[in-house]
Amino acid sequence: MVTIFWRTLWDKKYTLLAYWGGEFIMVWMYTALFPTIDKISSSYNQILETFPHSLLEAFGFEGSFTGFASYLAAEHYGIIWPIVLIPFLASLAGAAITKEIEDGTIELVLALPVARWKIFFAKYVAGIVALLLFLLFSILSTIPMAYLYHIDFAAESFYYMALLGGLFGWAVYSFGMLLTVLFSERGKVYMILGGTLVVMYFLKIVAVLSENLVNLKYLSFFYYFNAGDALIQHIINAETYWVFIGISIVCTISATIWFTKRDVAV
Amino acid sequence: MDNLIKHFGSVKAVAGVSFTVQEGDIFGFLGPNGAGKTTTIRCLMDFIRPSAGKITLFGKDAQLESVSLKNDIGYLSSDTHLYNKWTGLEHIKYVQAFKGASPLLQPLIKRLNYDPTRRVKNLSTGNKQKLNFILALLGKPKLLILDEPTRGLDPILQNEVYLILQEFQQQGGTVFFSSHNMAEVEKICTRTAIIRSGKLVVVENITDLKGRNIHIGHVTFAEKVTLPELSIKNVKFVAEKNAGYSFTITGELKDFFKTIGRYTITDFDLNHASLEDVFLNYYKK
Numbered sequence: 001m002v003t004i005f006w007r008t009l010w011d012k013k014y015t016l017l018a019y020w021g022g023e024f025i026m027v028w029m030y031t032a033l034f035p036t037i038d039k040i041s042s043s044y045n046q047i048l049e050t051f052p053h054s055l056l057e058a059f060g061f062e063g064s065f066t067g068f069a070s071y072l073a074a075e076h077y078g079i080i081w082p083i084v085l086i087p088f089l090a091s092l093a094g095a096a097i098t099k100e101i102e103d104g105t106i107e108l109v110l111a112l113p114v115a116r117w118k119i120f121f122a123k124y125v126a127g128i129v130a131l132l133l134f135l136l137f138s139i140l141s142t143i144p145m146a147y148l149y150h151i152d153f154a155a156e157s158f159y160y161m162a163l164l165g166g167l168f169g170w171a172v173y174s175f176g177m178l179l180t181v182l183f184s185e186r187g188k189v190y191m192i193l194g195g196t197l198v199v200m201y202f203l204k205i206v207a208v209l210s211e212n213l214v215n216l217k218y219l220s221f222f223y224y225f226n227a228g229d230a231l232i233q234h235i236i237n238a239e240t241y242w243v244f245i246g247i248s249i250v251c252t253i254s255a256t257i258w259f260t261k262r263d264v265a266v
Numbered sequence: 267m268d269n270l271i272k273h274f275g276s277v278k279a280v281a282g283v284s285f286t287v288q289e290g291d292i293f294g295f296l297g298p299n300g301a302g303k304t305t306t307i308r309c310l311m312d313f314i315r316p317s318a319g320k321i322t323l324f325g326k327d328a329q330l331e332s333v334s335l336k337n338d339i340g341y342l343s344s345d346t347h348l349y350n351k352w353t354g355l356e357h358i359k360y361v362q363a364f365k366g367a368s369p370l371l372q373p374l375i376k377r378l379n380y381d382p383t384r385r386v387k388n389l390s391t392g393n394k395q396k397l398n399f400i401l402a403l404l405g406k407p408k409l410l411i412l413d414e415p416t417r418g419l420d421p422i423l424q425n426e427v428y429l430i431l432q433e434f435q436q437q438g439g440t441v442f443f444s445s446h447n448m449a450e451v452e453k454i455c456t457r458t459a460i461i462r463s464g465k466l467v468v469v470e471n472i473t474d475l476k477g478r479n480i481h482i483g484h485v486t487f488a489e490k491v492t493l494p495e496l497s498i499k500n501v502k503f504v505a506e507k508n509a510g511y512s513f514t515i516t517g518e519l520k521d522f523f524k525t526i527g528r529y530t531i532t533d534f535d536l537n538h539a540s541l542e543d544v545f546l547n548y549y550k551k
Contacts, residue, residue: 104347113336263314
């Protein structure tokens, strides 16, 4: 099991390094720019006041520049961060089982004296570890960087953001892992995962812009993924825990059962 | 294997296959493309699950106890499914992590003249097949399930593989392999099964199969003789361009000679069928 876990991570090393490194550099850039941005924050806030509140909310920005946390929520964690995270997780999920079926290498794995559920979990845990390191490089790395640039900040902001990002990532990854055991072509996994998340994002925007359709927000991961609340107010709603943890557990159990039962013909 | 049935939707890939492989056999599994050989092998390996029927290996249910059984099974896939970015050595270490080190490894590498340091993507089809074969023999397998093991190998290496399989058999191992190559089946197999359209048509010892009373030949008549006039129960005639007929006789020759004796024969030959002819006879039925 440990061998499969390590090989799964090792085979994706360039992808992992690119995403981890890319996010680290991006966060470094935002942090380095903050002292300059902070000096002209009043001008920024004046510009922001001219936009309709619902439009700003639709794109993940609900406040004004009041400090480092609100700056990062608006500039990065509210929208760019999940946009980077989703393809990262889709790539990990797609490679876990579907790519092995496409390449035929799953036969080599299935011919080993290892139970299918163990194969699934070795690959699943490898993805979770990759996600945790993504959180480290993209969120928690901000703490030492802020010290480096003498920025006033609350470390709690980033603990909450890492927790929220972790829950969001876990739910997306678990859904991706369910798709990777359901299908034998990566195209279908990416299309359905990406398509579902695009629809969810669209539902969130529709719910913000139309009072009649406000309840649609509950169908969107992006409603529960509220970076502003986590970073600025240090709040993660109870429903966010329920939805993300619930979906992750249901998808993981379903994926394990399906992979154990399914025919694997290459 | 007891009445194995496997459907893919409305397609019946395997329709009630039953046979037994004795320990110590080298068992050839033959059939044309799409006959159900690979589907049967995938059921044996528990990659796919039978729609009905039961497979028992070493007294254990092949589905329920597949994990423990795989400790005793070496498997070679019909296509060379390997990780392109890995070297041969990485593959070997990966499999050994689960099946344990094999004392056969170094002698095998030497006998097959294989370089394990090269990446799979840079290997020829034959070298990939060598690696596949080495991986199947890692650990201490009691049973080898090989789907076309000599595909892509040159004749010298094919002979080396036959020798290795025979040595494996002499040490008490059992080999179950599918093949299209009649000569290799004739050369190394003790028993064989022929599958056609998902159904087993024969399971026999090679010597018994070769001893079957099948003759093939050719006859040309001076006069015009039609196919209905040559209707004989155990003979199949096929008209040729030169007014002659090729034929396959299964069983007694008496009725055949009695019938063709009514006409004037200008050319005639008759031979015992080779093993290949026997197989082709089954394939075409």
